[in-house]
Amino acid sequence: MIRQPDGYHLAELNIGRLLAPTDDPRVAEFMANLDKVNGLGKRMPGFVWMMEGSGEPGTGNTENAIGGDPQFVANLTVWEDVASLETFVWGTIHKQFYDRRQEWFELLGDQHFVMWWVPAGHQPDLDEAMARLERLRQKGPSEHAFGWADLKQASKWRDNRCAQVAAE
Template sequence: MTMQLAELNVGRLLAPTDDPRVADFMAGLDQVNSLGKRMPGFVWMMEGSGEPGMGNTEAKIGGDPQFVSNLTVWEDAASLETFVWKTVHKQFYDQRADWFEVLGKMHFVMWWVPAGHRPSLDEALKKLAYKQEHGDSDAAFGWSYLKEAQAWETHGCAEVAAE
């Protein structure tokens, strides 16, 4: 069975999506998401309403309108790694402290899914909770667990705000 890599990244915005403090983040969502969808190895992204400039910010976590999530599936770790660390996405990553609260716990998780599977946000949040409780395992893991992933080491994956 062919497996693909799912990832969930959650963060809590410093302010509501229409607040000037997060305006640069909101303005860049369409550009970053569009680039991701065109990347070699991209498979699927959980979508929002489709309204320009909103990304998937409508998918609330725990009813909190400032908690936002990104859930995608990739053919392999190399494809996701290239997008995250070697495109304009890296510039957004570097600015995350400008837009997101420091959560105090891991808020990024990856796991393998059968090709064709589209994980739900609930499934992804369970994977994140599992990783938070048990650490890296075959069931749920971060960059350091993937032997083939190396760019995260040189590009800084510090636990500051959203990853």
Template structure:
């Protein structure tokens, strides 16, 4: 089994606004880093236009509401990317570019090798976690770490 993850966020301004330019200007850099990491399997892509990442894949038609959806071989490999690379620098500064969301915004789940989850499937997993809490079907870092012990 591989590990899928979805992280959503709502930018504080439209993607072409100077308020989020630093974030947008580094999307290709951070996504490229992910793709070169050991254990990276797949990432939902946008148009391929430089500096856009997959921001064209907005949620509910809101161009400020964006998603990152990827698949990794193991939790440890995803964790290394998220917390042990330049990605973590941007993660720590997310308040500069993203609104604080009241709803659940992150979920992981297991997928069969070769699976490329759809955004709709991923959002359903997020809704499941929000409604039922962490479970083997949809979980966060704490549940995953506890289950590994």
């Protein structure tokens, strides 16, 4: 099992492809709640940093498209520890949106979520995060890139029996 090194924080990247453009009614409920959910995350104990878009209301991080595809979006955050991220993901309103992700996101065949340790104070960029995800896809879990199943202390993930379905 992977353990948190002293002086390090937990970075996470979650990618997904929206079922429709961000201004389409099919994803309107998701888009309308981005600021609320992201704002909650930023106020959570243990939150450190989030990759931001322009700050335009209702856009969240959706401007950080992947591969030039505006429907392929990324969420990149840093947390003090696993427990902080877990509490946000499964102990807040975020879980309600997580449980409904198939309503707004395509089912991805590839791994779409990765975590890794970063030195305290480091803010990873999308290129670094995508490289970590690719490493996890190609070589499997390691200290360099891992998922919830690789963290012994990730009890809420186990309790929720996360299935491999559409992205967050």
